[in-house]
Amino acid sequence: MTPSFPAPPAPLDQARLERGLLAPAGPWARVTVVERTGSTNADAAAAAVAEPAAWPDMSVLMTTHQDAGRGRLDRSWEIEPGAGLAISLVLRPTDASGRPLPTQTYSWLTLLAALALAESLGGPEGVTATIKWPNDVLVHEKKVAGILAQLAGTTDGTPPAVVLGCGINVAQELAALPVPTATSLAASGSRRLDTNDVAGAFLTAFAGHYRDFCDRSGDATRAGETGTSLIRNISLWMDTLGRRVRVQLPDGSDLTGEATALAVDGALQVIGSDLAQHDIHAADIVHLRAEGTP
Template identity: 45%
Template sequence: MEAAQETPDRPPLDQGALGDAGFLSAHGIAQLSVVDSTGSTNADLLHGVSVDPRAYPDLTVLAAEYQSAARGRLDRHWEAPARSSVSVSIVLRPVNAEGRPLPTQSYSWLSLLAALALREALLETAGIPAELKWPNDVLVRGKKIAGILAQLGPMGDGAVPPVVLGTGLNVTLTAAELPVPTATSVLLEQPATVDRTALLKSYLSRFATLYRSFCNADGDPAAGMAGGPSLHKRVEHVLTTLGKQVRAQLPGDHEIIGHATRLDDYGSLLVVDAGGHEHVVTAGDVVHLRPWTPPGESGGESGYA
């Protein structure tokens, strides 16, 4: 078993299965391309929607076997071996069933929606239980397995400002190949499969279903969607950040330490500090802290994980 993890099998994505007309049409995917190598799928699509917007309609998908200049939040750079990850970006032009653009304030939910879709794909395809970490990470047993980055594209002709949503999922990275000790991969979590094609198809199908339901609800996170609870409730249910003591690192070298209580209507994290003041965290990194007991209390927070 150790030898298998040292040199995992890394076949290419099955472009025939991904490009199947039936699969694409069933999920409203406009087009899907796979490239062998690129700097960044997000950067490629952002450039594309800038140069020729009409060539990149809603749900245009670009996947890469290898990225040399992938970036995450706060311009963090990472690089993974070829064919070891699912690296995919999607162009989104959010409109409802009547073609009316969604309010741009609803865009803040798109990365959480993507994380939710990826969580479902991991559970149902690989049998891996995952949770979400605000604002855009997917964790398995406390370790990061995937990250998501949403970037706003140019207004262009003034119709609908596009969003490019990038997802990076560690699939066959070995322990030695992980970027940090707090990361993990599908391979390392006793999966039912490490088939990247199956994982990508599952993710795209679940994302498309949730996304279309969200758009048809005019971007209302409190509306029931896809035959079940609202996006707001679904995300809060699997958001491991809630109930934790956190340190929110904000732009401008500011930070807040407190108790993460809930999400507001815009997907922002609400954090209550030691003085009882509630702060709205709209952007920035959040670190989950170890359990602590406030002064004068006895084990008041000992139940935290």
Template identity: 45%
Template sequence: MTPEPVPLDLNRLRRALIPPDGRYSRMDLAASTGSTNADLVAAAAVASGSPEAERWPDLSALAAEEQLAGRGRLDRTWVSPPGSSMIVSVLLRPENAGKPLPFTAYSWLSLLAAIALIESVGDVAGVRAQLKWPNDVLVNGRKVAGILAQLASPKMTAAQTAVSSSAAGPVVTAGPIVIVGTGVNVSQSPDELPVETATSLAIEGALTLDRNFLLPAYLDRFAALYLAFCAVDGDARRPLDGGESLLQRATAAMVTLGTQVRADLPGNKSIFGLAVGLDMTGSLLLTDASGTTHTVSAGDVVHLRRHVAGSPGGSGAACGSAAASGPREANHSRRARGSGASSRYA
């Protein structure tokens, strides 16, 4: 039986996360909400440059004790009982020296959040976690946390709209806003979890279940990685603060790589193959039985079995639209996309 959850202390969180000791511009706490992501998406949908937009700058965080209508990937619902989970969303305005990051960088932000969570729960709670592509965090093969990143575009003021309509080309007034939401099972017992494939920090023997330690540790690690990523213009291949690149850190943390998987794509299409790596956008590279490499940027991944050295590369042929009928040349690269939007975004 787990102890009663310790309520989140907003003053304590703000002391840890807001300057002079922290990196966050804003830290709020809701007793109960439908979805912290939805709340921040609504906050982001204001005119760029307006007073309301200024109240939600880069690295604004919203946590909640209870979430009633959380949203996971592919529009799945996610509900958490009061105090049992670590629920937080962060509003980001990714840029470097006033210039928005390239759009290819945004797909890395959910992976960045997963890495920050894995590293922080290891340091603070003593729990060894791993990353399942694209944005699930596992402990001993069971899901302890999920991450959802959503794109949001600020509205334009009437003056900005007039300038844009009179210009020869489009005027970019601000880059996209990204909302990164994280939900972690903290104190749930097995009978409080919805499926047998889920777990919690309590079940995994965490050294602490106090979210007043866990949440600042995660958010601090997330901010450090995010700011370092912005400083290299969102290039996942470049070293962060003189250390490993984001691509290297994601590869090291990802249990999916080296595993035979089934990638279920939107539109009831699937690909079977060996997960061999990530590309520069964070998409998953799968090699099927024929030697064809597919780039999967959207969909769910089911782990089938670990790859054994010397065995064939795939565990079945690709099917669906990603596999064209007729013969295919080995090592030919194909890009398998679903709706065109990465599953790392809503």
């Protein structure tokens, strides 16, 4: 059945988002909406460095029109007006006592955001989403969103902020998507296409997981109040695990094998054809595909 595509959703409403996300309703410190920008990640990173007091932990910048965004490996991620969402979070993670988390824990934040987004896209009017390691969210095995983390360094010796960017395809028709392996919420059959609802649900879900992560000092193996660790929770949503994968490495070689688990630092553990376990980090790969897919 061919999906029916509605008119582009209403623009982001900053006042509405602030009511739902800022205190007392929610835990976010700052919500900023812009009509258009080149890259929310670039803007948020620059602001986090130039005005750290104005961009504290849990600040967010978002738009529905981005014309110079970049993804992993400097791939283009542009959003036509009203067709999708670009959301960048400024994070300065600290534990329950206020001490900055070790920067080696930051590798989990991309997967944490993927978990929050996959959860938030579901529900009676939504779609069933999964996580593709290391930074994609899929619907029907096609990419509906990508996540990119970068550090915004400081000059005063304090730990860098993390800028976590998320690009979500919302209302695009299939013909408007850049590659056949991409999809949008509309193309996937979601009836929740108001960008305010999509952004609000994602940010609310992320805030809960982020606070738990910080309260556990960034330890993804430590069980929370629900009795489930972050590593277990993410694994349950991950499309990649249990499948044979082909990992393209920067030197042009491929590693093929079965993706079996996540390591304690978020690396993907692959049992290769040599029967050895390989811990694959996001920075070490060019592409990862399930065997038999483009």
